[in-house]
Amino acid sequence: MRITVRVIGIGPGGPRQITLEAIDAMADVDAFVVLDKGTAKDDLRQARRDIVDRYAPGRNVIELVDPPRDRHPADYDAEVRRWHEARAELIAAALTDSLTDGGVAAFLVWGDPALYDSTLRIVDDLARRPGLDLDVEVIPGVTSASALTAAHAITANRIGEPIHITTGRRLADTPAGADSNQMVMLDGELAFRQTADADDHIWWGAYLGTDDQVLISGRVGDVADEIAAVRAEARARIGWIMDIYLLRKPSNS
Numbered sequence: 001m002r003i004t005v006r007v008i009g010i011g012p013g014g015p016r017q018i019t020l021e022a023i024d025a026m027a028d029v030d031a032f033v034v035l036d037k038g039t040a041k042d043d044l045r046q047a048r049r050d051i052v053d054r055y056a057p058g059r060n061v062i063e064l065v066d067p068p069r070d071r072h073p074a075d076y077d078a079e080v081r082r083w084h085e086a087r088a089e090l091i092a093a094a095l096t097d098s099l100t101d102g103g104v105a106a107f108l109v110w111g112d113p114a115l116y117d118s119t120l121r122i123v124d125d126l127a128r129r130p131g132l133d134l135d136v137e138v139i140p141g142v143t144s145a146s147a148l149t150a151a152h153a154i155t156a157n158r159i160g161e162p163i164h165i166t167t168g169r170r171l172a173d174t175p176a177g178a179d180s181n182q183m184v185m186l187d188g189e190l191a192f193r194q195t196a197d198a199d200d201h202i203w204w205g206a207y208l209g210t211d212d213q214v215l216i217s218g219r220v221g222d223v224a225d226e227i228a229a230v231r232a233e234a235r236a237r238i239g240w241i242m243d244i245y246l247l248r249k250p251s252n253s
């Protein structure tokens with residue numbers, strides 16, 4: 001069975017941060033695949049449904065419940081691979097049930113599909129399955145990193161400097177010399193409080209592009225506690241949080 005699979009970046013949450021290319025790519029989709037990650041992220045699932053209702057009304061939306069995942073495994077990489085394989089199996093079955101030969105399926109991906117997102121890996125796993133012949137198309141999206149720098153009206157680097165993009169889990173591993181500008185994602189623990197110097201500058205943003213957007217910036221020594229308090233309060237009130245920050249060393253260090 002031959003299927004076109006479109007992986008469409010939809011931006012980091014703001015309904016106006018979707019590109020015209022993404023909207024065009026939704027026009028002839030037969031089925032959208034939405035993975036339900038659990039109740040805490042219901043708002044995010046709903047945001048994807050709202051996009052389908054707005055730009056491809058009436059189209060089939062296949063909602064799948066994500067297979068369970070061990071969050072603290074002994075072997076992290078092996079557990080992630082096992083989880084991706086389980087997801088691919090679930091999606092392959094849903095696609096063969098709901099599409100005919102020549103059909104078009106789409107995944108709506110938060111931000112851009114190339115940045116800390118597993119959809120393209122899942123699609124690779126799908127493509128390896130017998131009986132499915134996939135044409136894969138990727139539509140880029142606005143990343144949360146661009147939404148952060150735009151919201152603060154800053155550049156991600158000073159002239160000629162590198163930018164290191166990493167996660168909270170790996171922040172402490174940033175190599176010496178690569179820490180002049182660090183863009184940190186997926187950080188539930190605000191790891192910068194362990195790694196940054198008080199004189200480093202931080203630009204932090206949560207719920208970027210949405211009505212709940214919050215921005216804080218300043219010297220780490222001055223704003224770290226405020227970021228932690230605002231983050232904890234927003235997370236408790238809304239039920240989930242997505243935040244990102246840029247850390248910058250003072251220019252003379």
Ligand SMILES: C[S@@+](CC[C@H](N)C(=O)[O-])C[C@H]1O[C@@H](n2cnc3c(N)ncnc32)[C@H](O)[C@@H]1O
Binds near residue numbers: 110111145186
């Ligand atoms: C799984 S990654 C997906 C990143 C996405 N593919 C992108 O291009 O931005 C999720 C992380 O992206 C960041 N993120 C995504 N959307 C965001 C938003 N609206 N506001 C702040 N951070 C966001 C957070 O760091 C979050 O933990």
